[in-house]
Amino acid sequence: MVKRNSAGALTSEEKPIVKALLKKGWRNQDIQHLLNKGRVATINAARITEVKSDQSIKSSREEDVDFFIRKKDSYDPVTGLNLYDDERLIRAREAMILAVQSFNSPTLRFKAEQFAVQSNIAWTYLLHEYYNREGVKIVGKDGRSLLLSQMIKRHDFPLSAGVANNIRDMIDIRDTVEHNLLRRSDVKFFGLFQASCLNFDKAICQLFGDRVSLRSDLSIALQFTKVNFSQLIELQKFDIPEHIEALDARIDQRLSKEEKADLDYRFRVVYMLEASSKSKSHFQFIQPGSDEGKEIHNILEKRVIADDDYPYKPSQAAKLIRERSGKKFSSHNHTQAWKRYRVRPASNAKSRDQTDKEFCIFHKTHGDYTYNDAWVDFIAEKISDEAEFDRLKSTK
Known part of the structure; x- marks a missing residue:
C-alpha cells in the first residue's frame, strides 16, 4: 500500500510550518485544509490551536514553507500519488500507459519496439519503488541502480513466477530490438504484451493500493477491419525476420509446458463466433481464477482444446x-x-x-x-x- 502519515497528529516537520503560516495570517481552517491533503487520517482544528499556543515551536524558513505548499498541491486527487513522494510510481504508470498507447496507435509502425522498451521502464520504476520502501538499497556504490533482470531473480521478488517469466521475455525482446529490426512482429508477441499489461496493473494494485490502478486510464483499442488470423499467419511468413523467429524459439524452449500455460506469463483469448444474448455480446476481461472466469471456460481458457x-x-x-x-x-x-x-x-x-x-x-x-x-x-x-x-x- 502507498505509505502515508496515518497518525492524526502533526509531525515535527509540520509544526514549524504551521507556526509560520499562522504568522503569515493564515486562518486555522485554511491551514487544516492544506495539512490534510494526501493524509489517510486527517488532523482536527485542535492540533492547529496547540501549535499556536506552544511558544517553544519556531517558524520554518520561507523557502521551506513555499516548498511544503507546493508539495501539498502536487497530490493527484484520483490516485493519491504525490509528484515528489511517489515520482517512481507516477513514472511507472506513465511508461506503461505510453507503451499501450503506442501499441494501439493506428499511425505508428514500431509497435513491438515501443511496447518492449516502455514496459521495461515501467516495471523497473515499479520494482525500484517497491524495494526502496522495503528498505533495500536500489543504488550500488558504483552509482548504478538494480537492473530489472536482477530484481526478478531475487528471493524476495514479490510477484508470481509467471510474472517473472513474462518480464524476462520482455527484457529479451527489448534487448533484441535495440540492435535489430522487428518488422511485423507485433502479432507474434501480443500474448506476452497483453499479459504484461494485466500483470502490471495487478502488481501495482497489490503493492501500492487499488487507487493507483490503470483501469480507468486505458480502454480497449478499436479497429476498422475484422481480425483475419489466416491472413496474419501468411503475413508472418514474409515479415518476421530470422532473428525474431530465433528469439521466439529461444523463449519457447526455456519454459516447461506448465509455465507456458500460466496466464501470468502469456495471455490467451479464444474468440467464439456464436450468437449470444445482448448481455454477453460485448468484450469482457475476467480473471481466470474467479468463479465467473471458471464458468465462462469457452471464452477464456488456460489450455488448448485437444482431441x-x-x-x-x-x-x-x-x-x-x-x-x-x-x-x-x-x-x-x-x-x-x-x-x-x-x-x-x-x-x-x-x-x-x-x-x-x-x-x-x-x-x-x-x-x-x-x-x-x-x-x-x-x-x-x-x-x-x-x-x-x-x-x-x-x-x-
Missing part, C-alpha cells in the same frame, strides 16, 4: 451413460439427448462446428462429433430423474 479432451464417439458415450446411470440408454437416446440439450447442430446445418464446447466438438477432418466425460456425467445425472428421462425420450 484427447473429447475422446468418446456417440456409441461410446451412450455405453458410458448406461454404466453410470444404471438405465437402458441407446444410441438413439443419445441422439435425442444432444438434440434436447442443443450441444451440437443438426447434420445438415451450414455451420457444423457451432457446438457447446463444454460437452462436444466437431472434427472437420473426418466430419463427426465426439464428447467428453462432462457430457456423460451431465446426461447420467439428467436421466436419474424419470420425468426428465421421459421428456428426453419424446424428443424428435
Whole structure:
C-alpha cells in the first residue's frame, strides 16, 4: 500500500510550518485544509490551536514553507500519488500507459519496439519503488541502480513466477530490438504484451493500493477491419525476420509446458463466433481464477482444446451413460439427448462446428462429433430423474 502519515497528529516537520503560516495570517481552517491533503487520517482544528499556543515551536524558513505548499498541491486527487513522494510510481504508470498507447496507435509502425522498451521502464520504476520502501538499497556504490533482470531473480521478488517469466521475455525482446529490426512482429508477441499489461496493473494494485490502478486510464483499442488470423499467419511468413523467429524459439524452449500455460506469463483469448444474448455480446476481461472466469471456460481458457479432451464417439458415450446411470440408454437416446440439450447442430446445418464446447466438438477432418466425460456425467445425472428421462425420450 502507498505509505502515508496515518497518525492524526502533526509531525515535527509540520509544526514549524504551521507556526509560520499562522504568522503569515493564515486562518486555522485554511491551514487544516492544506495539512490534510494526501493524509489517510486527517488532523482536527485542535492540533492547529496547540501549535499556536506552544511558544517553544519556531517558524520554518520561507523557502521551506513555499516548498511544503507546493508539495501539498502536487497530490493527484484520483490516485493519491504525490509528484515528489511517489515520482517512481507516477513514472511507472506513465511508461506503461505510453507503451499501450503506442501499441494501439493506428499511425505508428514500431509497435513491438515501443511496447518492449516502455514496459521495461515501467516495471523497473515499479520494482525500484517497491524495494526502496522495503528498505533495500536500489543504488550500488558504483552509482548504478538494480537492473530489472536482477530484481526478478531475487528471493524476495514479490510477484508470481509467471510474472517473472513474462518480464524476462520482455527484457529479451527489448534487448533484441535495440540492435535489430522487428518488422511485423507485433502479432507474434501480443500474448506476452497483453499479459504484461494485466500483470502490471495487478502488481501495482497489490503493492501500492487499488487507487493507483490503470483501469480507468486505458480502454480497449478499436479497429476498422475484422481480425483475419489466416491472413496474419501468411503475413508472418514474409515479415518476421530470422532473428525474431530465433528469439521466439529461444523463449519457447526455456519454459516447461506448465509455465507456458500460466496466464501470468502469456495471455490467451479464444474468440467464439456464436450468437449470444445482448448481455454477453460485448468484450469482457475476467480473471481466470474467479468463479465467473471458471464458468465462462469457452471464452477464456488456460489450455488448448485437444482431441484427447473429447475422446468418446456417440456409441461410446451412450455405453458410458448406461454404466453410470444404471438405465437402458441407446444410441438413439443419445441422439435425442444432444438434440434436447442443443450441444451440437443438426447434420445438415451450414455451420457444423457451432457446438457447446463444454460437452462436444466437431472434427472437420473426418466430419463427426465426439464428447467428453462432462457430457456423460451431465446426461447420467439428467436421466436419474424419470420425468426428465421421459421428456428426453419424446424428443424428435
